[in-house]
Amino acid sequence: MTEDDDVVARNKREMRLMYGVSAGIVLLILGIMGANMLWGPHTPANAPTDMSSQSRSVPSAPN
DSSP: OOHHHHHHHHHHHHHHHHHHHHHHHHHHHHHHHHHHHHHSOOOOTTSOOOOOTTTSOOOOOOO
């Protein structure tokens, strides 16, 4: 191999390593997000829901 072939081969190895590390980071983030969805805090079924002011009924005027 010539020096240029060595440089090309090293660049290919470095690119493969970079792609592998990037894919690993993405999978780690997705795994953390999935674990949070499975085991994270959940809102109870009887918890009050937020209601926008447009959905509320108008209170009756005091007499």
